[in-house]
Amino acid sequence: MVENRAQSAHVGxxxxxxxxxxxxxxxxxxxxxxxxxxxxxxxxxxVTARQVDTLFRFMAATGSALYIFVFGYLLYFxxxxxxxxxxxxxxxxxxxHDNHRLEFWWTLIPALFVVxxxxxxxxxxxxxxxxxxxxxxxxxIGHQFNFTFRYPQxxxxxxxEMHLPIGVPVTLNLTSSDVIHSFWVPAMRLKNDTVPxxxxxxxxxxxxxxxxxxxxxxxxxxxxxxxNKQVLVVEDKASFDRWYQGWQVKNxxxxxxxxxxxxxxxxxxxxxxPAGQTLFAQKCSACHAIGPFNQRIxxxxxxxxxxxxxxxxxxxxxPATPANVAKILQTGYVGSLGAMPNATTNGLSxxxxxxxxxxxxxxK
Ligand code: HEC
Ligand SMILES: [Cu+2]
Numbered sequence: 001m002v003e004n005r006a007q008s009a010h011v012g013x014x015x016x017x018x019x020x021x022x023x024x025x026x027x028x029x030x031x032x033x034x035x036x037x038x039x040x041x042x043x044x045x046x047v048t049a050r051q052v053d054t055l056f057r058f059m060a061a062t063g064s065a066l067y068i069f070v071f072g073y074l075l076y077f078x079x080x081x082x083x084x085x086x087x088x089x090x091x092x093x094x095x096x097h098d099n100h101r102l103e104f105w106w107t108l109i110p111a112l113f114v115v116x117x118x119x120x121x122x123x124x125x126x127x128x129x130x131x132x133x134x135x136x137x138x139x140x141i142g143h144q145f146n147f148t149f150r151y152p153q154x155x156x157x158x159x160x161e162m163h164l165p166i167g168v169p170v171t172l173n174l175t176s177s178d179v180i181h182s183f184w185v186p187a188m189r190l191k192n193d194t195v196p197x198x199x200x201x202x203x204x205x206x207x208x209x210x211x212x213x214x215x216x217x218x219x220x221x222x223x224x225x226x227x228n229k230q231v232l233v234v235e236d237k238a239s240f241d242r243w244y245q246g247w248q249v250k251n252x253x254x255x256x257x258x259x260x261x262x263x264x265x266x267x268x269x270x271x272x273x274p275a276g277q278t279l280f281a282q283k284c285s286a287c288h289a290i291g292p293f294n295q296r297i298x299x300x301x302x303x304x305x306x307x308x309x310x311x312x313x314x315x316x317x318x319p320a321t322p323a324n325v326a327k328i329l330q331t332g333y334v335g336s337l338g339a340m341p342n343a344t345t346n347g348l349s350x351x352x353x354x355x356x357x358x359x360x361x362x363x364k
Contacts, residue, residue, distance in 0.1 A: 012080035022072040026065035033061035045187035045212050045234060046204040048131065051124045052189035058120055062113065128190075131203035135169030138162070142174070142181030142194035143347060144282065145223040147214060147230055151244065155251040162214065163233045165240035169205045178283070178347040181220050185232050187212040196345065206234040221282055266326045266350045268357055276359025283346050284356070290363065298338055307364050315340075322357050329353045 034057055044050050081093055096102075139150040140162065148157035164170055174183050176194040183202075184191040187210070192202050212234070216227030235243070280288075287298035293311050295301035304311050306320055316333045318324040330353060332342030343353060 012077070014080070015076070018072065018076045022069050025072070026068045029064035029068060030061040033057050033064065043187050043208055043210060043212075044189070045185070045206060045208050045210065045232075046190070047207050048124075048128045048204060049187070049189040049207075051127050055120060055124050059117065062117075129203070131205060132169040133171055133203060135171060135205075136164070137171045137173065138164070139173045139175070140183055140194065142176035142178070142183065142216065142220070144178050144221045145216075145227050147181075147183065147216075147227075151247070154244065154247045155253075158247060158251075161231050161233050163235060163240055163243045164206050165237045166206050166209055166234050168237075169203065172202050172204075173199050174202070175199045177344070179220050180218050181227070182217040184215045184217045185212050186215065188232075191217060193218060209234050209236065266330060266353045268322055268326060268354050270351075271354035271356075271358030273355070273358040273362040276355035276357070279348075279352055279356055280359055283348070287340075296337070299340055300337060302360060303363050305363075306361050322361055325360060326353050326357050329356060 036057070038044075038053050038056070044053065083091065137152060141148045141150070141157070146159060147162070148159050149162045150157055172183075174192055174194040175198060176196045178196060180196070181194045182191060183194055187208075188204060190202050190204060192200055194200075210233075212232045213228060214230045214232055216224060218224075220227070233243075280290075284302075289295045289297050289301045290303050291301035292304060293300045293308065300315070305314070305325060306322065308320075312320060314320050314324055314328060315335050315337060316324075316328060318327070328340060329346075329348060330343045332345070333340045343349075348356070
């Protein structure tokens with residue numbers, strides 16, 4: 001190869017005018033992001049949403065300015081230093097090595113930028129965490145495939161909309177009954193995963209009345225895409241109280257107990273094997289194969305669980321009968337192979353259990 005060492009490194013014709021143009025474009029992009037009327041497209045439904053917008057504007061402005069320089073120079077150099085017809089076919093450009101001044105600046109500038117970004121982010125995160133704790137406490141529980149809400153002094157769970165009064169600080173405790181979901185209200189600019197076995201909290205104060213979409217943002221199963229149908233309704237105190245009292249009356253006789261686990265024996269009549277098969281694919285196949293007992297994933301293979309002469313007893317020592325399988329599904333079991341979750345953790349209703357037993361019974 002012919003390396004052109006005779007020629008010294010230089011920036012090329014028009015470099016400084018290109019730099020000036022890119023500088024102007026970068027300034028224009030920064031002005032654009034600070035002027036852009038975000039709230040016209042996405043209302044800022046809670047007090048701290050504005051702070052998150054500030055962070056977004058800052059990141060979008062600096063990101064666009066950087067992009068304009070990087071991409072602008074890339075284009076410029078590709079054109080200014082393109083191959084000339086007079087160059088030999090294997091010519092390569094001037095090779096720049098060990099330019100300490102360049103390396104110093106291209107390390108320092110991004111490092112300072114990242115530090116600045118983290119300072120601004122931590123400051124805003126801190127402001128969000130400082131939201132008052134002693135307001136209304138609501139629970140949101142992720143399910144396949146909807147959220148349910150629990151309020152103090154309302155029995156049971158509310159499954160359609162989540163209502164909140166304007167101006168009252170809220171602590172929202174999040175958890176899940178099955179897999180990891182994520183609770184996201186774009187208009188709040190807040191998002192938090194809901195994790196089975198864990199309660200995490202977000203705190204905020206609604207500042208704008210309206211109806212805001214609630215979206216699940218963790219891929220949680222076949223109907224994940226349907227988990228955007230529920231809304232958060234922010235309304236004045238009087239309307240909220242009416243809604244609240246309505247549910248208190250409506251749910252007065254609803255039990256607060258969670259489904260199935262440890263309850264009475266499950267009636268197995270009316271179990272549907274096809275429904276059980278669908279449910280098995282959703283809730284069991286991560287841990288169980290449909291194969292012989294010793295074909296383990298986490299738990300044992302379940303093909304012969306009810307009809308294999310070499311498998312007369314279940315892992316808990318009970319005889320392998322439909323009623324005893326239903327009991328394991330209901331109460332769970334921890335043995336030498338590991339932990340089989342109970343019906344609450346697996347999110348199984350009594351009907352689900354009947355369907356699963358019918359399905360397992362149909363495997364011969
Ligand atoms: C997190 C993993 C996990 C999930 C999810 C799970 N299981 Fe299990 N299951 C186990 C383990 C581990 C065992 C064995 C426990 C032991 O003996 O230590 C088990 C045992 C069983 C048994 C007893 C098997 C035997 O031969 O005695 C049945 C039946 C069963 N599970 C059914 C199900 C069904 C139906 C589902 C879906 C609703 C399910 N399991 C979901 C882990 C799981
Ligand atoms: Cu989900």
